[in-house]
Amino acid sequence: MSILLSLRGLKVAFPVGGSLFRAAKPLKAVDGVDLELSAGEALGIVGESGCGKSTLARAILQLIPPTSGQVVWLGRDISAVSVNAMRPLRKDMQIVFQDPLASLDPRMTVGEIVAEPLRVHAGELDRTQRRERVQDMLQRVGLPADAINRYPHEFSGGQCQRIGIARAMILRPQLLVCDEPVSALDVSIQAQIVNLLQDLKREFGMSILFVSHNLAVVRRLCDRVLVLYLGKPMELTSTEELYERPLHPYTRGLIAAVPLPDPDVQPSRLGSVLSGELPSPLSPPSGCVFRTRCPIAEAQCARAVPELDEVRKGHHVACVKWQSVEQG
Amino acid sequence: MTETPVRGFWGDAWRRLRQNRAAMTASVVIVLISLLAFFGPAFSPHPYDAIDWDYMAVPPGGGNDHWLGTDRLGRDLYVRTLHGVQISLQIGLLATVVSLIIGVLWGATAGYLGGRIDGAMMRVVDIMYALPYIFIVIILSTLFDRGNIYVLFLAIGAVGWLTMARIVRGQTLSLKRKEFIEAALASGVGTWGILLRHIVPNVIGPVIIYATLTIPQMILFESFLSFLGLGVQEPQASLGSLINEGAQEMESAVWMLIVPAGFLVTLLTCFNFLGDGLRDALDPRDR
Structure with a gap:
């Protein structure tokens, strides 16, 4: 499959707290992401609130x-092109937002x-x-004629999201970025929207970049998953592999935090759920950014930043102790 | 199945405005007064500046053809009031339109572009606020002929847009963080497209409300200038200058105050009702 999009060491930082007399501190929202997205692939980006998922999507x-x-789109670096040169390229990359009505x-x-x-x-x-095209697309996403x-205010949240999807799909883009498209919706509506995205993907064959904190939704829709923590990639692998054999302690914690609708099993799992708060992205921990909340962190984790290594075929993980995660 | 007609935003607003009885009545009254003010004097035997030596300061209904009486100098009050309405309406509307266009574009551009451009543009507004506008008007009226009402439009409009720019900038700042602006950017809409198609229609509600308050403000401001001798010059008249003259005679000839004041109050009330109706019509969310 051909490569549609690749990211090379992508970083996004926001200046915070600067004033006339003091230099602003950089808040590293996205800190070095390498990624390749093939045509027709659905990639999930998961992580807690504030880990840089949405910033990555917007970048x-x-x-x-x-x-x-660099952001390389069809072989061309678009991270430095002018606003005007960017405009024609936008035809092929569209976005669906989190808040359906606000978008x-x-x-x-x-x-x-x-x-x-x-x-x-x-x-x-x-x-x-134009009207014909719009009418077709509205019908295609399941809205009344x-x-x-x-x-927009006459429609429910789920219908508004369908409108947002219709707008994003009307140009038949090659890449559809979905920024938490279902997290503001009721659970029953979430399933409908995910099904709609699946149907559209089957019909139009576009790639999807699906940002979410909902692992169940990502599992349903995506071929591969990237796990982010404080703007750094923790693990990148196929969806199946991630859920069956997670190799990063953070991924384990995330999967354990997914609620199960079974009162006999659920309480016993809570022990392994992540504890503590996300550290401030203004002063991230040294070495591995996850070590402050990691159940198996050692002294060495504070010294060096772990690389995102391919430890199995197609399975990348940024943890020096991935072998002990695999065993226990 | 019948095809539903294409309705744009303005079409919908017009439909909603027509259903508002108070606003429709007010606009009919405004139109009637305007027609009367612009065409009425032509059908009267008296010019607005002619002195009738036989009837000086006569009250209304005195059995002569001065229906609403005459003023101190024997000029027909009916024709003079209509002339005053004409001048006041022109000044009020034109000055408001001028301040609206400059204020909305200035405020939306500053708010949307942000950063240094915003800082520079709003400092200009701050500096103009700090200048005493009376000086601006005095300087302008020494540069041009005194009593030239187009200089008045210019002066009043140049002062009036400042508050509008601030209101629009504030609204724009909160709007530009909304996701629908981001969605437009992601669709490749250019800066002017976003300003004109997304920002301006969304700030139009507060702008209309403020504009309806601005029209009476401008009319009053003009009368204040006339009082200082910088506004409309004799023998021309505006509602402000007529009320001013009338107020000086109110103990002996109260009609000289009541006639122009009645027109002013009616006009201002109607503008307020119309503004209310426009706000309801332009904001579909409040329905």
């Missing part, structure tokens, strides 16, 4: 400028919202043709 789309590193302009009808990417990138279409003339 890939150049909505936030990366501090260093739709309250002053526009659903038809205008979904047609907006067409206005920018498909100027050759006239009004009727009269939705086109109504306003």
Whole structure:
């Protein structure tokens, strides 16, 4: 399969607390991510709140400028291209947001919202043709035909997310970035939206970058998963491998934290759930950033930053003690 | 199945405004007063600046053809008031439109671009706030002919946009962090497209409310300038200058105050009702 997107040492830092007299401190939201995404692949990015998942998604789309590193899109480094040069490329990379209602302009009808990417990138279409495309796409994502003339606030959260997906898919992009698209929705609606994304992927064959903190949803949809912690990649492997044989203590903790609908099993698992708080990203721990919460951390973990090594075929992990995780 | 008609944002707003009885009544009254002010004087035998030596300071209904009486100098009050409404409306509307356009574009640009550009643009506003506007008006009126009402539009408009720019900038700052702006960016919409298609329509609610408050403000501001001798010059009249003259005679000839004041109050009330209706019509979320 051809490589659609690759990230090389991607870093994003925000200056924090600067003033006229004091230099700002960099908050490293994304700290060195290497990744390759093939055409047609669905990759999940998981981690706790504040680990840099959403920043990573936005940096890939150049909505936030990366501090260093490269974003290579179809063989071309787009991390330094101008805003104007970026515009035509946006046709092939679209995004679905977390808050369905906030991502739709309250002053526009659903038809205008979904047609907006067409206005920018498909100027050759006239009004009727545009309307036809919009109508088709609305139907495709499961919205009623009269939705086109109504306003976003008339719809439920799940329907608004369908509108957001319709807008993202109307140009048939090669990459669809989903930034926690279901975390603001009811559980029953979540399943519908995930199914819709699955159907669209089957039909249009685009790649999906699925950012989520919900491991169950990621397992359903994704081929591979990247685990992030404080902006650093912890583990990267196929979905099956990750859930069956996690090699990073953090991944283990995340999987253990997924609630099971079984009252006999659930309480006994809580012992292995992660404890403690996420350290401040302004002053991350030395060495391995996870060591402050790691159940098996040793003195050596504070000294050197572990590399993301390929320890099995296609299974990358950034932990010096991955072998002891595998055994115990 | 019948095809539902294409309705844009403005089409919907118009439909909602038509259903608002108070706002529709107010706009009908505004239109009627405006028509009367612009065409009424032509149908009267008296020009607004002609002195009738036989009827000086006569009250309304005195059995002559001065329906609303005359002023101290024997000029027909009905025609003078209509003339005043005409001048005041022109100044109020034009100054508001000027301040609206400058203020909205300035505020939205500063708020959306942010950073140093925002800082520089808002410092300009701060400095203009700090300048006493009376000086600006005095300087402008010494540069041009005194009593030239177009200089008045310019002066009033140049002062009036500052608050509008601040209101719009504040709204824009909160809007630009919204995800729908990010969605537009991700779709490749350019800066001007985002400003004009997303930011401006979303700030229009507070802008309309403020604008309806600005029209009476501008009318009052003009009358204040007239009082200082910098505004409309005799024999021309505005509602402000007529009320001013009337107030000096209110103990002996109260109609000289009541006639122009009645027109002013009616107009301002109607503008407020219309503004209310426009706000409801332009904000679908409040329905």
